[in-house]
Amino acid sequence: MEKLRCDVLVVGGGLAGLMAAIGARKYVEKVVLVSSAPVGRGGNTIVSGAGFSAYLGAEMPGDSEQQFFQDTFCGGAQIGDPALIQNLVEKAGPVLLQLEAAHGVKLKRREGRVVRRRPPGHTFARMVTTVYSDYPYKVRGLSITQPLLRALRTSRIICLDHYLAIELAVYDGQACGAYVLDSRGSGSLIGVNAKAVVLAAGGGGRLFSHSNNTNDITGDAYAMALRAGAELRDMEFVQFYPTMGVKPVKVTISNSLFGHGAVLRNCSGERFMDRYDPRGDMATRDAMARAIFWEVARGNGVDGGVYLDCTGIGEDVLLGVYGELTNFLRKHGCDPTRDWLIVYPSTHFFCGGVKIDVQGYTGVPGLFAAGEATGGVHGANRLAGNALSEALVSGCCAGEAAGKFAAGMGSSLPPLPAPPVLPFQEKGSVSPEELGDTLRQTLWQDASLVRDQQSLERARNTIMACERSLKTCRIANEHETKRYFQVRNMCLVARAVVEAALRRKESRGTHYRRDFPQESEAYRGSFFIRLSGQDLVLEFRKQ
Structure with missing residues (x-):
């Protein structure tokens, strides 16, 4: 078995992992990032809406960190971790602006000011998106990961593409690396020996048959953390995205459209959300997803979903704020200025995950975690835009904390324990x-x-x-x-x-x-x- 030594090992090639690697590199020389897909081209970041919810101070008059905190805490049914939420609302804005200034991620602006959206659950319009017109609409999150990937290469961070982490290595109670499997075909095993590990391998949306997650999101981070001795929290809270496109095309349709006047309708053309929630079409994702589920179950659906009617928004807003989506739908034979779409819920996000503190520390010495791999910020439900903001903030915090931890160890490096046994048996009734x-x-x-x-x-x-x-x-x-x-x-x-x-x-x-x-x-x-x-x-x- 080949072995590799480093100061900090980051597992996961999405936004949280990229930020963690960049953060760790500030404090140590050798950072290795492993990803089951090409770094920056796998995970849910690339298929996200490329939107961040953040308070940007003077850019958002009337809003405040306190209101952002309250919206997030109440949106999570009052069981989110207050310290983690406070860390998010304080740092999301500054780190987002730093992402733009230092790493070349472009935020959508008009006359110098960010273009803002207000998804359900947010009191103010505080979601901002990147400029993603240069990328295919379905993978518009590349507008975030590709500039960061260039920053990684500049920092001489080692990237191992197509390597699946199958087990964290723990020696005498301390995380000391991981065993990773070459998933391109050779099947070779590498033991990566590290002073600190950041687990940023995403959530578990692919545990469900209906999902808008990428194929590599199978809960690996949660399972590896459990076996390493860390705790999970809030694992019953799985978010189902209410408006996944069914027809004319399967694509995630932004919830922030409801803040501009979009409405849901059943097969009779009736607006039905008021019957399920007093907030109507501005209900949070959990309430809206269940309402659609019930409406279809009661025989009021159409082609396996319900109608999403955007005709009341106005063409100026649809083209000015949602131009990429509008043009994408038009290419598939649906003009949202006059046609209704068909949508239905799909598995989207794990609100729970590894228990951490504000520095991403898991309670296992040397093991940190970030992004959707973690729990605590969202409580029982996540508000739109908070996932990428969480990945941004927690990735920075965990990476820097891991870098400091590794730097404090000097030349000391705990040894790798015995590797896991790779199974091989040609017989068996099931694959x-x-x-x-x-x-x-x-x-x-x-x-x-x-x-x-x-x-x-x-x-x-x-x-x-x-x-x-x-x-x-x-x-x-x-x-x-x-x-x-x-x-x-x-x-x-x-x-x-x-x-x-x-x-x-x-x-x-x-x-x-x-x-x-x-x-x-x-x-x-x-x-x-x-x-x-x-x-x-x-x-x-x-x-």
């Missing part, structure tokens, strides 16, 4: 791919927008069956070896989601229990999860 498909279908059917005791117990039983089958599954080539490790992680994370959802006997934010449809003060807090042997141990802590 890892088939088990993964079963898992995704099960979670969508039994543990997605609407849950209850019976459906969650069905999901639990299927997950346990998949774990048993994984022990004797067919692994005949390097691709199936990679899928084996991904499905192993998916099974563990799926268990965490389902066990937390079973224990939360209420409905809050993105977590809706048909058998407990009301929010309960007794559950105003978080479930924290750790791994003991093969068992998950859950502990509830009041807010």
Whole structure:
């Protein structure tokens, strides 16, 4: 097995990982970044809406850090970590402007001032987007990652593309690197020995069969963190994006359109949101996704979704603020100034994740985490634009903290423990791919927008069956070896989601229990999860 030594290892090639690597490089000489996709071209950053929610001071009259905090805390049903939220609202603006000034990420401006949007849940228009007209609309987040990738190369940060981290290395209780698998075909294993590790490998949206996430977002960060001794929190809170395009094209449709006058309509053309939420079409994502789900379930849908009507916005706004989206839809035969789109919810974001403090420290010496791999900021539901802002801020904080930790160790480098055994068996009745498909279908059917005791117990039983089958599954080539490790992680994370959802006997934010449809003060807090042997141990802590 090949070995590589470095000061800081960053796992994940999206925005959080890129910022962490740049932050760590300020304090140490050798930073290595590993990514299962090409660095800067994988993960959810590239398929995001390229929008950041931030308070930019004089650019946003009437707004304030205090109001941003309040919106985020209340949007998360009052169980988010106040310290993490405060860190976000204080730093998002300055770091975003630094992203523009130092790294060449262009913010959309008109006459020198940022163009602002107001998605549901925000009191003021505080979402700003990048200039992404030079990139395909479906991967407009490249307008963020590509300038940062150039900064990485300038800083002489080592990037390992197409390497899947399969296990964090821990020696005597301290994180000391990771084992990474070449996923391009050779199947070779590399042990990366590091003084500190930043885990920024994204969320777990691909645990569900209906998802707008990229294929590499399979919960790896959560599973590796658990096995390394870190805690997870709030894993029952999975956000489902309400307006994923069904027709004329599958694409994520920005929620900020509702702040300009877009409305949802059923098959009869009726505006229905007022029947489900007093905020109507300005309801937060969790409430809107469930409303669409119920409306379709009651037979009021059309072609598997509902209509999104943007005709009341006005062509000047659609072209001036949403010109790229408007032109993209027109190319696919739909003019939003006069035509209705069809939308339906899709798995979007994990609000929970690894427990951290404001520096990204996980509680395991030498291990830090950032971005969607972490939990605490969003509580029970995330507001639009806060994901990229979180990745930006937490990536900076975790990277700098890891760099300082590594610099403080001097020349000391804990040794790597024994590597994991790579499985290989040509016989077996089922492949890892088939088990993964079963898992995704099960979670969508039994543990997605609407849950209850019976459906969650069905999901639990299927997950346990998949774990048993994984022990004797067919692994005949390097691709199936990679899928084996991904499905192993998916099974563990799926268990965490389902066990937390079973224990939360209420409905809050993105977590809706048909058998407990009301929010309960007794559950105003978080479930924290750790791994003991093969068992998950859950502990509830009041807010």
